[in-house]
Amino acid sequence: MRWDRFFDDLEDQLASEWEAERAALDTEAERLRLSRVQLSERLSLLGARDAAAPAVASFDLADGATLRASVTGVGADWVALALAEGPGGAVVVPFSAISAIGMPHADLLRTARPAPPRSPLADRLTFGFVLRDLVRRRAGVAVHLGSGRVLTGTIDRAGADHLDIALHEPGAPRRTDAVAGYRLVPFSAVAWIRADEAPALP
Numbered sequence: 001m002r003w004d005r006f007f008d009d010l011e012d013q014l015a016s017e018w019e020a021e022r023a024a025l026d027t028e029a030e031r032l033r034l035s036r037v038q039l040s041e042r043l044s045l046l047g048a049r050d051a052a053a054p055a056v057a058s059f060d061l062a063d064g065a066t067l068r069a070s071v072t073g074v075g076a077d078w079v080a081l082a083l084a085e086g087p088g089g090a091v092v093v094p095f096s097a098i099s100a101i102g103m104p105h106a107d108l109l110r111t112a113r114p115a116p117p118r119s120p121l122a123d124r125l126t127f128g129f130v131l132r133d134l135v136r137r138r139a140g141v142a143v144h145l146g147s148g149r150v151l152t153g154t155i156d157r158a159g160a161d162h163l164d165i166a167l168h169e170p171g172a173p174r175r176t177d178a179v180a181g182y183r184l185v186p187f188s189a190v191a192w193i194r195a196d197e198a199p200a201l202p
């Protein structure tokens with residue numbers, strides 16, 4: 001009878017050691033998976049919630065602004081946001097201008113879960129691509145710079161790493177006689193852009 005108990009105890013001990021080893025391997029595999037997760041994947045999961053009750057997060061940006069908004073689109077190096085309050089339109093933020101993102105703990109954990117594969121097209125949609133769509137639409141914009149300055153007007157051209165903006169009053173159409181000046185702005189200086197209408201995302 002004592003031998004039976006001895007073998008039962010031995011089996012229990014081996015099972016416990018095997019479970020502990022498996023848990024350690026699972027933890028290490030999860031750490032390895034998390035080490036490969038990119039910001040774009042987490043933002044995609046944040047925006048993937050029910051459209052009737054979108055997840056609202058607070059985005060701390062390079063110009064010192066904090067925007068309470070929900071994610072409506074994610075590209076290769078930018079995120080599109082819908083503001084939770086304030087003026088309508090759309091906001092586009094380059095990843096490089098995001099200082100921090102605040103959200104409830106449940107959303108933080110949800111965005112760390114494995115994400116479905118992203119469309120290869122989404123990874124090719126750069127910040128410049130979105131701005132070129134705004135050029136095509138002749139949409140009025142407010143370009144918020146990292147310095148805190150705001151340029152309002154219409155983007156005339158968007159290159160690989162910069163944009164040209166014709167400055168005019170917000171809400172006014174771009175007419176030659178209404179333009180107060182022009183600026184060439186490197187993308188690296190942009191904290192965020194608010195557009196009168198949302199860019200078309202494929």
